[in-house]
Amino acid sequence: MEYRKFGDTDLVVSEICFGPMRFAARAQGEDEVSRRGKRALERAIERGVDFIHSSYEYGTRWAMGDVLEKHPRRHDLHHIIKVPIPDFKDGDRFDAEKFRLRVEEALRELHTDCIDVVQHLLRSDPNTDERRIPNISEVDGPLREIFETLKAEGKVKYLTTFPYTVGFARSSLETGAFSGMAAYYNLIEMKMAEFFPRMQERDQGFFCIRPLMAGLLTDRRSDRGSLPDGDRFQDSQWDERYQHLEELKSLFPEQTDSLTAFAVRFVLCHPVVTSLIVGMNSEEQVDGVIDAADGDYPDLSVFEKAWELWKNRKTIDP
Numbered sequence: 225m226e227y228r229k230f231g232d233t234d235l236v237v238s239e240i241c242f243g244p245m246r247f248a249a250r251a252q253g254e255d256e257v258s259r260r261g262k263r264a265l266e267r268a269i270e271r272g273v274d275f276i277h278s279s280y281e282y283g284t285r286w287a288m289g290d291v292l293e294k295h296p297r298r299h300d301l302h303h304i305i306k307v308p309i310p311d312f313k314d315g316d317r318f319d320a321e322k323f324r325l326r327v328e329e330a331l332r333e334l335h336t337d338c339i340d341v342v343q344h345l346l347r348s349d350p351n352t353d354e355r356r357i358p359n360i361s362e363v364d365g366p367l368r369e370i371f372e373t374l375k376a377e378g379k380v381k382y383l384t385t386f387p388y389t390v391g392f393a394r395s396s397l398e399t400g401a402f403s404g405m406a407a408y409y410n411l412i413e414m415k416m417a418e419f420f421p422r423m424q425e426r427d428q429g430f431f432c433i434r435p436l437m438a439g440l441l442t443d444r445r446s447d448r449g450s451l452p453d454g455d456r457f458q459d460s461q462w463d464e465r466y467q468h469l470e471e472l473k474s475l476f477p478e479q480t481d482s483l484t485a486f487a488v489r490f491v492l493c494h495p496v497v498t499s500l501i502v503g504m505n506s507e508e509q510v511d512g513v514i515d516a517a518d519g520d521y522p523d524l525s526v527f528e529k530a531w532e533l534w535k536n537r538k539t540i541d542p
């Protein structure tokens with residue numbers, strides 16, 4: 225396992241971060257999915273993963289807790305959690321007590337003393353830029369205040385923004401409150417790559433969420449005609465992404481021999497990327513991802529080619 229420093233901070237984490245969104249059932253129990261998922265988390269830690277993402281929204285922290293509570297490496301692990309405040313139904317109001325509650329519940333459920341990275345989301349209803357961007361300056365002061373208080377208590381370390389949109393990212397990165405960004409980024413979703421040069425200049429770091437495009441960018445699903453029965457990618461909402469994948473295959477005929485491995489290596493080729501937050505639901509998936517993250521990544525010309533292709537595709541991810 226290779227490790228990277230997060231921007232200008234002193235946080236160093238594994239290039240692979242465990243994403244638990246689908247790794248266990250939402251209801252606590254002894255079902256097979258959760259058993260397999262718990263073995264996946266154990267395997268990831270055994271192979272050197274020391275960075276773990278989570279959210280109370282996934283309902284899977286109970287299974288994480290089962291693995292982490294008595295784990296001998298529990299104190300060597302770093303955590304990144306989602307904190308959406310204001311949330312959709314909060315009427316655009318920032319509530320510092322709720323922020324504290326989200327952090328403290330995570331500390332308890334993850335059996336840790338500190339959350340290394342808080343991934344802040346500013347939501348509204350409807351969740352549009354028209355509503356959210358003007359709220360950035362309102363939220364900025366109280367957000368920093370509660371964050372600094374929790375930091376002084378030793379409960380948190382660094383703050384990142386999860387912007388949803390390019391417009392929001394532009395404004396939120398300007399506030400100076402964030403050490404970096406956490407956002408979707410993969411061969412098909414490249415909109416946040418626009419910020420990479422200036423984030424590098426400012427020594428900010430980037431956490432890449434869903435590097436496999438939720439499972440589309442994998443060998444199992446690269447050929448849409450042979451998707452397993454009932455697979456979620458049969459839905460028409462994925463049509464344009466599959467079209468883009470065909471173009472990527474033509475652009476990179478050699479690299480796409482193993483699409484899973486290429487997707488992992490591709491996102492790691494950019495130096496602004498600190499770690500990939502990737503969903504791994506079995507020991508085999510953990511091994512597949514970690515074997516691909518072997519330190520031998522494409523050069524930046526591959527990034528540039530994919531970026532050019534993405535910029536010319538106006539229909540995806542505007």
Ligand SMILES: NC(=O)c1ccc[n+]([C@@H]2O[C@H](COP(=O)([O-])OP(=O)(O)OC[C@H]3O[C@@H](n4cnc5c(N)ncnc54)[C@H](OP(=O)(O)O)[C@@H]3O)[C@@H](O)[C@H]2O)c1
Nearest residue numbers: 243244245277434435436437438439442502503509512513
């Ligand atoms: N707003 C947010 O902050 C936000 C939103 C979404 C996700 N997240 C975080 O990001 C994490 C990752 O998101 P994601 O799971 O949607 O996307 P992802 O990491 O791009 O894709 C993960 C999926 O790829 C498949 N996979 C994983 N390893 C594989 C391997 N070695 N070989 C073949 N297939 C493999 C699995 O799907 P199958 O098992 O179905 O094959 C897995 O569920 C989540 O767990 C969550 O922690 C955050």
